[in-house]
Amino acid sequence: MQCFQELGRPTDEFSHVGFRDDGRYEIKCSLGHETATVLQQQKFEVLFDIGAHAILDGYYREAVSSFTSSLERFYEFALRVFLEQASKSEELFQNCWKKVANQSERQLGAFVFLWASNFGESPELLSNPQVSFRNEVIHKGKIPTSEEAVRYGNSVLGVLRPKMLALREQFAEEVSKVTFYHLRDCRSDSDNGKTVSTISISTIVSLTCGEISHHTMSLEEHLIRLSEWRKITGNS
Ligand SMILES: [Zn+2]
Incomplete structure (x- = not known):
């Protein structure tokens, strides 16, 4: 900049x-300019991509772990959106979150009921076999195959993606507000006088992407695209 x-x-x-x-992301260019760049993407979007990179790199356990975290952070994001809608302020969310921040089962419970009260239906979650598979990988050291990791990633995608799109459509204003809070929280006091830019990258689960085809692609299709992108950018 x-x-x-x-x-x-x-x-x-x-x-x-x-x-x-x-x-x-703080970077110094060859002329010595220091800039800070803030990534607009939410944690759940970044974590899902990390899972995809892990598959391409052959780390299937790590992929399952990142996909799981992506889904959990998506539940948190949805709760932020619902509470923004209910209170028009971040404070209510922050006060409630403190009480559940360390227990993912409590967060899931909150998500199920707030989703039901906002959309009038019980949200579809991971199936019992997928939950058992995840627990074996994360808690019992199971080493999954590439196929198992991809299947699990597709299941997470199947749970997360339609809900993200539904939130974006029905709670557009709240989603922008939560995005604004996120960008604000990425700033630091040391930014004064520095150029800080915001960038948006294309992730597999993507709140900002408007192309319908992007949101109908399977994980396998996204992996091919990501692998091509890694070659272009010299990251393969
Ligand atoms: Zn420069």
């Missing part, structure tokens, strides 16, 4: 960075 301001054009420089928990 600073190069652009000084030279009137971007320098076409690229940096490889690893995914970060705080969503902030």
Whole structure:
């Protein structure tokens, strides 16, 4: 951004960075400009992509773990949206979340009932065999095959994706508000006087992508696309 301001054009420089928990990416260009870039994507979107990368890299246990975390963080995101709708402020969510933050079963319970009260139906969740499979992988050290990891990823996609699209459609304003809170939380006090930009990347589960075909592709199709992207960017 600073190069652009000084030279009137971007320098076409690229940096490889690893995914970060705080969503902030601080980079120094060859001219010494320091910039911070904030990734707009929510945790659940990033975690699902990490799972896909893990499959491409041959880490199937890690893929199952990341897909599971993606779904859990999606439930959290949905709860934020519902509470934003109910209270028009973040405070109610924060106060409630403190009481369930360390127990994923409580979070799931909250999600089931708030989903039901907002959409008038009981949400479809992972099937019992998929839950047993996940527990064996995560708690009992099971080493899944590539096929098992892909099947599990597709199940997570089947649970998460339609709900994400339903939220986006029926709670558009609240989804933007929660996105705004996320971007705000990624800023830090040290940003004063620095150029901070926001970028949006295309993830497999994607709140921002408007193409219908993107949301109907299977995990296998996304893996092919991701693998091509890794070759183009020299990350394979
Ligand atoms: Zn620069």
